[in-house]
Amino acid sequence: MSDTSHHIVPYSTYGLILLLLLVLTGTSVAVTQIELTKWSTAVALLLAGTKSAFVLAIFMHLKFDQKIFRIMAVLIILLLASVIIITFLDYAFR
Amino acid sequence: MSATSAHINEHRDDTASKLGMWLFIFTELMLFGGLFITYSVYRYSHSGAFHLAAQELDVTMGTINTVILLISSMTLAMSTTAIQKKDKRTTLILIGITLVLALVFLVNKYFEWSAKIGHGIWPGSPLLEELGRGDTLFFGLYFFMTGLHAVHIIVGMVILIVVFVFVWKDKLTFDNFQLLENGGLYWHLVDLIWIFLFPLFYLIT
Structure with a gap:
């Protein structure tokens, strides 16, 4: 290879x-x-x-890309996930 | 400034170009992410109506369109391999197949929407007003989210046509194909959004 x-x-x-x-x-x-x-x-x-x-x-x-792209993608997905989780916590406990 | 630039007429930075594309993709994820949250919250508060309304959607049509988009993503991904192998013909054929599949997706969408409108369902239609708030929200989100997605398909097609012409005219070659790569990233994003739209609207009833 x-x-x-x-x-x-x-x-x-x-x-x-x-x-x-x-x-x-x-x-x-x-x-x-x-x-x-x-x-x-x-x-x-x-x-x-x-x-x-x-x-x-x-x-x-x-x-296959440089590590920085993976790091950024993971961070954005975590951000999106936390927004979703916080929204649902809000709705579940109001 | 460095005085050692040997290639005077070549100012390009592929990594920066890709980074810019990814940053744009992140904003798109946030845009659709917000819509997914809106959908989920209304589904939660109007679960009965959403359950019945979702059964109105054609699962077969949705599945066919999913398969079409997945295949189109693969053909476009393959085109980045073809161009690196200096195989211009295959690159053009693969981008061409992607474009045809995108068109087929839109035609299916047209028939799907026409059927809904034929049944008296469109945003603000009298039937929806009769059916109540849950149905109005479900179909409002259905038309808006699949519509916004379809707009992205059209934009993707325009980008791919430009890429196709550039490959044709040898402006994109095996060692300079970042535009093809970025166009591909955009197309896969469109695929990615559909991967979530499909189960949320068609499958989960």
């Missing part, structure tokens, strides 16, 4: 990730169409979170 300054991602990696994303999509459709009510929301969002992690890491090249 000769890794130069720019990493060329092979086509097969992208193909594999698409396959994974399609399987996860199928799973989330199946899970929510079967009546599971209480857990289906959590499962669907968990699957969506997993899918977006793959898109961010591979399609958006975060896995």
Whole structure:
């Protein structure tokens, strides 16, 4: 493996990730169409979170880019998550 | 200032360019994040109406559009590999496929919205007023969020057309393709937003 300054991602990696994303999509459709009510929301969002992690890491090249991009992305996601959590704490306890 | 700039007519900094794109993407995440919070809060306070209203949406259509966007993301990601392999033809074909898929997505969206409007559901329609506040909120958010997403698809297509022309005219090449990379980042963002829109509106009832 000769890794130069720019990493060329092979086509097969992208193909594999698409396959994974399609399987996860199928799973989330199946899970929510079967009546599971209480857990289906959590499962669907968990699957969506997993899918977006793959898109961010591979399609958006975060896995291959300089560390600073990963750090920034994680911080923004944490910021967004904390805003969501705070909003829900507010609604749950008012 | 450094006096050792050998390439006088080349002022580019790919990392800074990418950093700028990511900063823009973060603002987009905040924009849609705010809308997702609005949706969640109203879903929480009008859970009964949201439950019934969400069943009105066509899961098959939503799933097809999800698959289309995922494939288009892959083809565009592949184009960054193709350009680095100095394969201009494949790069253009892959960007072209992405553009066609984007168009198919919009056509599907058109039919989906038309069906809703045909059933008397559009923001401020008399039927929604009859159905009450929960339905009004659900479909108001549905039209606004999927509409804003569709606007992003259109903007993405314009960017990709520009990228396509630049690759065609050899303005973007194997060692200078940051615009393709940034266009790709934008397109994957559009995909990313849909990944959450789809379960929230179509799947969770």
